[in-house]
Amino acid sequence: MKSFIKNVVVLLVVATMLCGLAVSAGAQGKVTYSEDSDKFIFEPGSDQSPTDLFTEYKGLMPGDVVKQDITVKNDSSNGVKVNIFVRSLGAQNDSADFLSQLHLTVAKAEENEMAYMFDAAADQTAGMTDWVFLGTLYSGGEVNLVLNLEIPIELGNDFQDAMGYIDWEFKAEELPIEPDDPVKPGDSSNIIIYGIIAILSLFALFFFLTKRRKQTEQY
Amino acid sequence: MKKKILVIAFIAVCLSIVAYSTTAFFSVDDTATNVITMGNIKIELEELAIPDDGGDPVPFSDVIDVLPGTNVSKIVQVKNTGNNSAWIRISIDKAIELAEGINGEVDVALVSLNVNTENWTELDGYYYYNTALNAGETTEPLFTTVSFASNMGNIYQQSKAIIKVFAQATQTANNGETVFEAAGWPAEQAE
Numbered sequence: 001m002k003s004f005i006k007n008v009v010v011l012l013v014v015a016t017m018l019c020g021l022a023v024s025a026g027a028q029g030k031v032t033y034s035e036d037s038d039k040f041i042f043e044p045g046s047d048q049s050p051t052d053l054f055t056e057y058k059g060l061m062p063g064d065v066v067k068q069d070i071t072v073k074n075d076s077s078n079g080v081k082v083n084i085f086v087r088s089l090g091a092q093n094d095s096a097d098f099l100s101q102l103h104l105t106v107a108k109a110e111e112n113e114m115a116y117m118f119d120a121a122a123d124q125t126a127g128m129t130d131w132v133f134l135g136t137l138y139s140g141g142e143v144n145l146v147l148n149l150e151i152p153i154e155l156g157n158d159f160q161d162a163m164g165y166i167d168w169e170f171k172a173e174e175l176p177i178e179p180d181d182p183v184k185p186g187d188s189s190n191i192i193i194y195g196i197i198a199i200l201s202l203f204a205l206f207f208f209l210t211k212r213r214k215q216t217e218q219y
Numbered sequence: 220m221k222k223k224i225l226v227i228a229f230i231a232v233c234l235s236i237v238a239y240s241t242t243a244f245f246s247v248d249d250t251a252t253n254v255i256t257m258g259n260i261k262i263e264l265e266e267l268a269i270p271d272d273g274g275d276p277v278p279f280s281d282v283i284d285v286l287p288g289t290n291v292s293k294i295v296q297v298k299n300t301g302n303n304s305a306w307i308r309i310s311i312d313k314a315i316e317l318a319e320g321i322n323g324e325v326d327v328a329l330v331s332l333n334v335n336t337e338n339w340t341e342l343d344g345y346y347y348y349n350t351a352l353n354a355g356e357t358t359e360p361l362f363t364t365v366s367f368a369s370n371m372g373n374i375y376q377q378s379k380a381i382i383k384v385f386a387q388a389t390q391t392a393n394n395g396e397t398v399f400e401a402a403g404w405p406a407e408q409a410e
Contacts, residue, residue: 029253031251033247038245038247039247039249040247040248040249040251042249042251046254048254048256049251049252049253049254051250051251051252051253052251052252052253052254053251053253054253054254054255057253057254057255057256058254058255058256059256059257059258059302059303060255060256060257060258061257061258061303061390061392061393062390062392062393062403063390063392063393063394064392064393089250092252098255098257099255102255122255149255151257153393153394153403155257157405159257160257160258160259160260161256161257161258161259162256162257163254163255163256163257164254164255164256165252165253165254166252166253166254166255167250167251167252167253168250168251168253169248169249169250169251170248170249170250170251171246171247171248172246172247172248173246174245174246
């Protein structure tokens, strides 16, 4: 009996841990919206900025053309549907001279490569001046951005060890779940976990009720 | 005890259902500060010498009272002190200044260097290091000895031999397969 209770408790704890499990970030930049913490999490960060998404844009050399992947994910633990937007606030003041030398493009990975949301000098806000709609993401849903940065081969010694700061603002608008909304992978995983908890609890309830009835009948 | 467990199990059922069905509607925004950094190319010209009594090389200092037929230790090499691989080249400017009041035509060939032609290649007035020099590495010496010819005549008494060494570097990234294809050498010479 004790071992059964112990097993049930362990299963419940494991299920609860799975609910809050955060997948660790890879080398790419990662933006995670979490309804639970009511904020965005930017990873992996860098020595220069804790919210840095540009992992590949370090120690660049003239003539480099470097790709950067950024994943934006809705990591809310229940059926939360959000509209995700991004906009550029441009280069920080002391970075403009350096960043104006570089050319940056930004596109959604799923779309045609020519459909850039940004295609300009890196210090500009250009196509990302206003909010750009990235997509409607259900729990577990994600959208991938592909960036390409070109460093002109003519860039002179004045820019050795140069450093440029670009601010990007992300916004999540939470929406009500509609009856005809498609079930996304993230949603289904939560349903399964909550289902397991419910079934285990019902099983425990049934077990104890049966046991109690037997004991009552004996007396 | 059993009653408590029953209550807990019931609450768990309720919570699992409530947690799935509960939603809140709001918006949130936050800013990521992204950083782009450039690399660098940095070198250091090293001029060393083996002390007369032997031992490890020490920084080179001017040598005085050198007689014809003498070899003077002078080791010239380049260290990559930056973060990126670099192509390296060196130019040498030799000169002899006669003592005050002495006139005559000098022959700089009387002061010679034992140039390392295995690792360095002379082309268009420069000695090019044959391979890329990675960050933190040091080249093989361009030369290790300055020799003063034994047939240097009296006009060279109290004269001064000046050997100026200039080292340059350019990036290997996106810049040719060999040092001879490289572009972007500095316009100014670093001594």
